[in-house]
Amino acid sequence: MKLKHTTVFAALLAGAGLAFAADAPVIGLITKTDTNPYFVTMKKGAEAQAAKLGAKLLTAAGRIDGDNAGQVTAIENMVAAGAKTILITPSDAKAIVPSIQKAQAQGVMFIALDSPTDPVSAANALFATNNYTAGELIGQYAKAAMAGKPVKIAMLDLFPGNPVGAQRHNGFMKGFGMAAADAKSNELSTNPAIVCSADSYGDQAKGQTGMENCLQKDPGINLVYTINEPAAAGAYQALKAAGKEKGVLIVSIDGGCKGVENVKAGVIAATSQQYPLKMAAMGVEAGVTYAKTGKKVQGYTDTGVTLITDKPLAGVSSRDTKYGSDMCWGNK
Structure with a gap:
């Protein structure tokens, strides 16, 4: 299934044209934008780790920071495409929570990257800089x-x-x-x-x-x-x-x-x-573990600052x- 494209949200299936095992874990990554170098690096980190671990990665990015409606659409599309873990940098920490909860009720694990949800506990876990x-x-x-x-x-x-x-x-x-x-x-x-x-x-x-x-x-x-x-x-x-x-x-x-x-x-x-590539790689790894074992990651993981x-x-x-x-x- 291909993800929909809207006028305010660009979404695509990563790795188009590549073959994946039928049982390959499906993991989604939703960033705030696809132009900020920080989120571009985050996406590269997720892609590299997904390729290494044999996971199928779906990616989406908003047109602008604050595009909550686009993130809602991306969650719905990724769940429909079989994602069991979604990594997200929330554009609106509060407004995204109902959509996260709806997907969680369907068995999807959410890991916030870089920015917490509000409340923080709305996501299963947070991987971020302190x-x-x-x-x-x-x-x-x-x-x-x-x-x-x-x-x-x-x-x-x-x-x-x-x-x-x-x-x-x-x-x-x-x-x-x-x-x-x-x-x-x-x-x-x-x-x-x-x-x-x-x-x-x-x-x-x-x-x-x-x-x-x-x-x-x-x-x-x-x-x-x-x-x-x-x-x-x-x-x-x-x-x-x-x-x-x-x-x-x-x-x-x-x-x-x-x-x-x-x-x-x-x-x-x-x-x-701070280290966005590390956040994304750790998120993909946690998603693969959940797909294989059913074990969900929980709480806050500090990804370091220098x-x-x-x-x-x-x-x-x-x-x-x-x-x-x-x-x-x-x-x-």
């Missing part, structure tokens, strides 16, 4: 780098209510030594040192606009937290245009190849690297950009 820890690492680095100097911080966040965005934001604050909500909160904590916040949606252009607006609000900003490396690149462009790029520290999260290059070039001081910088600081564990480049994802 985003709170990722934020803490760059917060600790920023605090050490600022060496006690007064700070004026700009926060280039994701968008309101997103659990990953909140975890990274609040983790950064905790790492910097500020009071902040814990990893279970979806609310963004505040502090007087944060003089400006903007929603970047993880986009370079929006990150640049957000930074421009923050500089208008307070030209004295000397530390910038960014939700990811595209937002960091946008922030740098705004700072460069204002002639302030040499006096402002930028920290970020992701560990993509372009981001690591920007660390090496001095655009970003440090970034927390601080990448070429300017290591005492008391903050890190690796250099050579390591970061060896382990990065996306186009080099």
Whole structure:
């Protein structure tokens, strides 16, 4: 059976034209988009592991981040095509839950990758970076780098209510030594040192606009937290245009190849690297195990995070950009 195509959702059967054993485990992978290098890498990891283990992989990707309707359609199509495990990066952590529960009632196991469902327990398991820890690492680095100097911080966040965005934001604050909500909160904590916040949606252009607006609000900003490396690149462009790029520290999260290059070039001081290929490979392996044994994976599995910088600081564990480049994802 072929998966349907809709105007808002691209879905296809991976491995078209290849022969699979009649009893090959069928596993689905639904990512937020098929253009973001992070999710492209995730798909490659799933494809490689599926080929290695003899599984049949179905893949789908939304047109834009936030395409919940498309993810609902993909779940329905994959269940109809025989998938017994579906790996998903939820675009809307709450809205997708009823569709997950409906499929689970038919015996389908769900593993959330990278981003949790809301509640987290709606999926059988979560394989992801500890985003709170990722934020803490760059917060600790920023605090050490600022060496006690007064700070004026700009926060280039994701968008309101997103659990990953909140975890990274609040983790950064905790790492910097500020009071902040814990990893279970979806609310963004505040502090007087944060003089400006903007929603970047993880986009370079929006990150640049957000930074421009923050500089208008307070030209004295000397530390910038960014939700990811595209937002960091946008922030740098705004700072460069204002002639302030040499006096402002930028920290970020992701560990993509372009981001690591920007660390090496001095655009970003440090970034927390995560590992999407590992998440996907582990998810496929768990799906094959479920198909063969009926054993479902449960709970949260931390897939690791590493601080990448070429300017290591005492008391903050890190690796250099050579390591970061060896382990990065996306186009080099």
